[in-house]
Amino acid sequence: MATERTDPLTVEVVELIGDVVARYYTEYEQAAAKHSLTGVQARVLGLLATEPTPMRRIAQKLRCEPSNITGIVDRLEARGLVERRPDPYDRRVKIAAATEEGMGTARRLRESLDFAREPLAQLTDEERRGLRDLLRRMLGAGAPAVP
Template identity: 50%
Template sequence: MPKPTDETTKEVIGLFAAINRRYAQESEAAATAHELTPLQAKALLATQEPCPMRHIADHLHAEPSNVTAIIDRLEQRGLVERHPDPGDRRVKLAAATTAGHAVIADLRARMPFAAAPLDRLDTRQRATLRELLQLMLEDP
Protein backbone atom coordinates (compact mmCIF):
# COMPACT_ATOMS: atom_id res chain seq x y z
CA MET A 1 0.00 0.00 0.00
CA PRO A 2 1.46 3.41 -0.98
CA LYS A 3 2.26 5.84 1.81
CA PRO A 4 0.15 8.99 1.96
CA THR A 5 1.93 12.01 0.53
CA ASP A 6 3.15 14.44 3.18
CA GLU A 7 3.08 18.22 2.79
CA THR A 8 6.82 18.50 2.04
CA THR A 9 6.51 15.94 -0.75
CA LYS A 10 3.55 17.84 -2.21
CA GLU A 11 5.55 21.06 -2.06
CA VAL A 12 8.59 19.48 -3.75
CA ILE A 13 6.41 18.05 -6.52
CA GLY A 14 4.83 21.49 -6.96
CA LEU A 15 8.29 23.05 -7.21
CA PHE A 16 9.32 20.52 -9.89
CA ALA A 17 6.17 21.43 -11.82
CA ALA A 18 6.83 25.18 -11.43
CA ILE A 19 10.42 24.80 -12.67
CA ASN A 20 9.24 22.77 -15.65
CA ARG A 21 6.50 25.31 -16.43
CA ARG A 22 8.91 28.26 -16.23
CA TYR A 23 11.43 26.49 -18.48
CA ALA A 24 8.72 25.54 -21.00
CA GLN A 25 7.12 29.00 -21.07
CA GLU A 26 10.45 30.75 -21.53
CA SER A 27 11.55 28.31 -24.24
CA GLU A 28 8.25 28.55 -26.08
CA ALA A 29 8.24 32.37 -26.01
CA ALA A 30 11.81 32.50 -27.34
CA ALA A 31 11.02 29.99 -30.10
CA THR A 32 7.79 31.75 -31.05
CA ALA A 33 9.67 35.02 -31.52
CA HIS A 34 11.44 33.30 -34.43
CA GLU A 35 8.40 31.37 -35.69
CA LEU A 36 9.95 28.11 -34.46
CA THR A 37 8.50 25.34 -32.36
CA PRO A 38 10.27 24.69 -29.05
CA LEU A 39 11.62 21.43 -30.52
CA GLN A 40 12.98 23.22 -33.58
CA ALA A 41 14.63 25.81 -31.33
CA LYS A 42 16.20 23.07 -29.20
CA ALA A 43 17.49 21.33 -32.35
CA LEU A 44 18.91 24.60 -33.65
CA LEU A 45 20.68 25.22 -30.33
CA ALA A 46 22.27 21.76 -30.67
CA THR A 47 23.81 22.75 -34.02
CA GLN A 48 25.93 25.60 -32.70
CA GLU A 49 28.88 23.36 -33.51
CA PRO A 50 28.60 20.83 -36.37
CA CYS A 51 27.21 17.61 -34.94
CA PRO A 52 25.88 14.29 -36.19
CA MET A 53 22.15 13.99 -36.63
CA ARG A 54 22.26 11.13 -34.10
CA HIS A 55 23.58 13.55 -31.46
CA ILE A 56 20.63 15.87 -32.10
CA ALA A 57 18.21 12.95 -31.79
CA ASP A 58 19.76 12.00 -28.45
CA HIS A 59 19.65 15.64 -27.30
CA LEU A 60 15.96 15.89 -28.20
CA HIS A 61 15.11 12.39 -26.92
CA ALA A 62 13.57 11.81 -30.34
CA GLU A 63 13.72 9.26 -33.11
CA PRO A 64 16.27 10.05 -35.85
CA SER A 65 13.51 10.08 -38.50
CA ASN A 66 11.69 12.85 -36.58
CA VAL A 67 14.93 14.82 -36.29
CA THR A 68 15.41 14.62 -40.06
CA ALA A 69 12.06 16.39 -40.54
CA ILE A 70 12.98 19.05 -37.95
CA ILE A 71 16.38 19.69 -39.54
CA ASP A 72 14.70 19.77 -42.99
CA ARG A 73 12.50 22.65 -41.79
CA LEU A 74 15.45 24.51 -40.26
CA GLU A 75 17.44 23.99 -43.46
CA GLN A 76 14.55 25.33 -45.59
CA ARG A 77 14.62 28.48 -43.46
CA GLY A 78 18.36 28.87 -44.01
CA LEU A 79 19.21 28.33 -40.33
CA VAL A 80 21.01 24.99 -40.67
CA GLU A 81 23.00 23.19 -43.33
CA ARG A 82 23.95 19.54 -43.62
CA HIS A 83 27.11 18.04 -44.98
CA PRO A 84 28.90 14.70 -44.78
CA ASP A 85 31.27 14.11 -41.87
CA PRO A 86 34.83 14.22 -43.31
CA GLY A 87 35.77 11.34 -41.00
CA ASP A 88 32.83 9.12 -42.04
CA ARG A 89 30.93 10.12 -45.16
CA ARG A 90 27.97 7.94 -44.10
CA VAL A 91 27.33 10.36 -41.22
CA LYS A 92 25.57 13.67 -41.85
CA LEU A 93 26.58 16.67 -39.79
CA ALA A 94 24.17 19.51 -39.11
CA ALA A 95 25.59 22.96 -38.47
CA ALA A 96 24.02 26.35 -37.90
CA THR A 97 24.49 28.86 -40.69
CA THR A 98 25.37 32.50 -40.07
CA ALA A 99 21.64 33.25 -39.86
CA GLY A 100 21.23 30.26 -37.54
CA HIS A 101 23.94 31.56 -35.22
CA ALA A 102 22.15 34.92 -35.01
CA VAL A 103 18.91 33.16 -34.03
CA ILE A 104 20.81 30.99 -31.51
CA ALA A 105 22.25 34.12 -29.87
CA ASP A 106 18.79 35.68 -29.64
CA LEU A 107 17.23 32.47 -28.30
CA ARG A 108 19.86 32.33 -25.55
CA ALA A 109 19.28 35.99 -24.69
CA ARG A 110 15.53 35.34 -24.39
CA MET A 111 16.00 32.25 -22.18
CA PRO A 112 18.07 33.24 -19.14
CA PHE A 113 16.36 30.77 -16.80
CA ALA A 114 16.27 27.90 -19.28
CA ALA A 115 19.91 28.49 -20.21
CA ALA A 116 21.14 28.40 -16.62
CA PRO A 117 18.48 27.19 -14.17
CA LEU A 118 21.08 26.22 -11.55
CA ASP A 119 22.93 29.54 -11.48
CA ARG A 120 21.72 30.37 -7.97
CA LEU A 121 23.24 27.16 -6.58
CA ASP A 122 26.90 26.85 -5.62
CA THR A 123 29.00 23.84 -6.60
CA ARG A 124 28.21 21.91 -3.42
CA GLN A 125 24.47 22.53 -3.77
CA ARG A 126 24.52 21.38 -7.40
CA ALA A 127 26.32 18.18 -6.44
CA THR A 128 23.82 17.53 -3.64
CA LEU A 129 20.89 18.15 -5.97
CA ARG A 130 22.36 15.79 -8.56
CA GLU A 131 22.84 13.07 -5.96
CA LEU A 132 19.29 13.47 -4.66
CA LEU A 133 17.79 13.36 -8.15
CA GLN A 134 19.85 10.27 -9.03
CA LEU A 135 18.66 8.63 -5.82
CA MET A 136 15.03 9.35 -6.79
CA LEU A 137 15.54 7.61 -10.13
CA GLU A 138 17.13 4.46 -8.74
CA ASP A 139 15.09 1.29 -8.89
CA PRO A 140 13.62 0.36 -5.49
Protein backbone atom coordinates (compact mmCIF):
# COMPACT_ATOMS: atom_id res chain seq x y z
CA MET A 1 0.00 0.00 0.00
CA ALA A 2 1.40 3.39 -1.01
CA THR A 3 2.00 5.96 1.71
CA GLU A 4 -0.57 8.74 1.70
CA ARG A 5 1.24 11.91 0.61
CA THR A 6 -0.35 14.01 3.33
CA ASP A 7 0.34 11.72 6.27
CA PRO A 8 2.15 13.53 9.12
CA LEU A 9 5.43 11.63 8.68
CA THR A 10 5.64 12.45 4.96
CA VAL A 11 4.79 16.10 5.63
CA GLU A 12 7.51 16.29 8.31
CA VAL A 13 10.13 14.61 6.05
CA VAL A 14 9.30 16.97 3.17
CA GLU A 15 9.58 19.99 5.50
CA LEU A 16 12.92 18.73 6.88
CA ILE A 17 14.29 18.22 3.37
CA GLY A 18 13.16 21.76 2.51
CA ASP A 19 14.90 23.12 5.62
CA VAL A 20 18.14 21.30 4.73
CA VAL A 21 18.03 22.60 1.15
CA ALA A 22 17.30 26.17 2.28
CA ARG A 23 20.14 26.15 4.82
CA TYR A 24 22.54 24.65 2.28
CA TYR A 25 21.73 27.31 -0.32
CA THR A 26 21.99 30.11 2.23
CA GLU A 27 25.42 28.95 3.37
CA TYR A 28 26.53 28.29 -0.20
CA GLU A 29 25.54 31.83 -1.26
CA GLN A 30 27.36 33.30 1.75
CA ALA A 31 30.51 31.25 1.07
CA ALA A 32 30.40 32.20 -2.62
CA ALA A 33 30.06 35.90 -1.73
CA LYS A 34 33.24 35.69 0.37
CA HIS A 35 35.00 34.79 -2.89
CA SER A 36 33.16 37.53 -4.81
CA LEU A 37 31.11 34.93 -6.66
CA THR A 38 27.40 34.39 -7.07
CA GLY A 39 26.03 31.03 -6.01
CA VAL A 40 25.66 29.86 -9.60
CA GLN A 41 29.19 31.01 -10.48
CA ALA A 42 30.48 29.02 -7.51
CA ARG A 43 28.52 25.93 -8.61
CA VAL A 44 29.91 26.20 -12.15
CA LEU A 45 33.44 26.66 -10.81
CA GLY A 46 33.02 23.67 -8.48
CA LEU A 47 31.82 21.54 -11.38
CA LEU A 48 34.73 22.62 -13.58
CA ALA A 49 37.23 22.00 -10.77
CA THR A 50 36.14 18.37 -10.88
CA GLU A 51 36.63 18.01 -14.63
CA PRO A 52 36.70 20.14 -17.79
CA THR A 53 33.16 20.10 -19.16
CA PRO A 54 31.46 21.09 -22.41
CA MET A 55 29.30 24.18 -22.03
CA ARG A 56 26.14 22.32 -23.03
CA ARG A 57 26.71 19.67 -20.33
CA ILE A 58 27.16 22.39 -17.69
CA ALA A 59 23.77 23.79 -18.71
CA GLN A 60 22.20 20.32 -18.48
CA LYS A 61 23.67 19.69 -15.03
CA LEU A 62 22.45 23.05 -13.75
CA ARG A 63 19.15 22.76 -15.61
CA CYS A 64 19.44 26.10 -17.36
CA GLU A 65 19.83 27.51 -20.85
CA PRO A 66 23.25 27.23 -22.51
CA SER A 67 23.20 31.01 -23.15
CA ASN A 68 23.11 31.55 -19.36
CA ILE A 69 26.20 29.36 -18.95
CA THR A 70 28.03 31.38 -21.60
CA GLY A 71 27.61 34.55 -19.54
CA ILE A 72 28.62 32.81 -16.31
CA VAL A 73 31.74 31.32 -17.92
CA ASP A 74 32.54 34.72 -19.48
CA ARG A 75 32.59 36.31 -16.02
CA LEU A 76 34.64 33.47 -14.50
CA GLU A 77 37.06 33.64 -17.43
CA ALA A 78 37.47 37.41 -17.02
CA ARG A 79 38.58 36.77 -13.43
CA GLY A 80 41.09 34.13 -14.51
CA LEU A 81 39.22 31.30 -12.79
CA VAL A 82 38.13 29.45 -15.93
CA GLU A 83 39.40 29.03 -19.48
CA ARG A 84 37.78 27.76 -22.66
CA ARG A 85 39.42 25.07 -24.74
CA PRO A 86 38.42 23.40 -27.98
CA ASP A 87 37.16 19.83 -27.55
CA PRO A 88 39.93 17.58 -28.90
CA TYR A 89 37.27 15.31 -30.46
CA ASP A 90 35.00 18.00 -31.92
CA ARG A 91 36.57 21.42 -32.50
CA ARG A 92 33.12 23.01 -32.82
CA VAL A 93 32.52 22.28 -29.12
CA LYS A 94 34.02 24.45 -26.38
CA ILE A 95 35.09 22.90 -23.11
CA ALA A 96 35.33 25.04 -19.99
CA ALA A 97 38.02 24.17 -17.45
CA ALA A 98 39.09 25.63 -14.14
CA THR A 99 42.48 27.33 -14.18
CA GLU A 100 44.98 26.75 -11.39
CA GLU A 101 43.60 29.84 -9.63
CA GLY A 102 40.07 28.55 -10.18
CA MET A 103 40.99 25.18 -8.68
CA GLY A 104 42.32 26.91 -5.56
CA THR A 105 39.22 29.08 -5.25
CA ALA A 106 36.94 26.05 -5.66
CA ARG A 107 38.91 24.17 -2.99
CA ARG A 108 38.72 27.08 -0.53
CA LEU A 109 35.01 27.46 -1.22
CA ARG A 110 34.40 23.75 -0.62
CA GLU A 111 36.41 23.86 2.62
CA SER A 112 34.32 26.77 3.91
CA LEU A 113 31.01 24.89 3.64
CA ASP A 114 30.55 23.70 7.20
CA PHE A 115 26.77 23.29 7.22
CA ALA A 116 26.72 19.92 5.48
CA ARG A 117 30.04 18.66 6.82
CA GLU A 118 29.45 19.28 10.54
CA PRO A 119 26.08 17.54 10.89
CA LEU A 120 27.26 14.65 8.71
CA ALA A 121 30.30 14.21 10.97
CA GLN A 122 27.88 13.27 13.75
CA LEU A 123 26.74 10.24 11.73
CA THR A 124 28.59 6.96 11.51
CA ASP A 125 29.98 5.79 8.17
CA GLU A 126 27.10 3.31 7.99
CA GLU A 127 24.52 6.05 8.62
CA ARG A 128 26.10 8.32 5.98
CA ARG A 129 26.10 5.47 3.45
CA GLY A 130 22.45 4.76 4.29
CA LEU A 131 21.52 8.42 3.87
CA ARG A 132 23.42 8.60 0.57
CA ASP A 133 21.68 5.47 -0.70
CA LEU A 134 18.25 6.76 0.31
CA LEU A 135 18.88 10.11 -1.39
CA ARG A 136 20.07 8.37 -4.55
CA ARG A 137 16.99 6.16 -4.47
CA MET A 138 14.75 9.19 -4.07
CA LEU A 139 16.44 10.75 -7.10
CA GLY A 140 16.06 7.57 -9.12
CA ALA A 141 19.79 6.86 -9.27
CA GLY A 142 19.62 3.59 -7.30
CA ALA A 143 22.08 2.54 -4.65
CA PRO A 144 25.69 2.00 -5.64
CA ALA A 145 27.09 -1.50 -5.97
CA VAL A 146 30.09 -0.67 -3.75
CA PRO A 147 29.44 0.21 -0.08
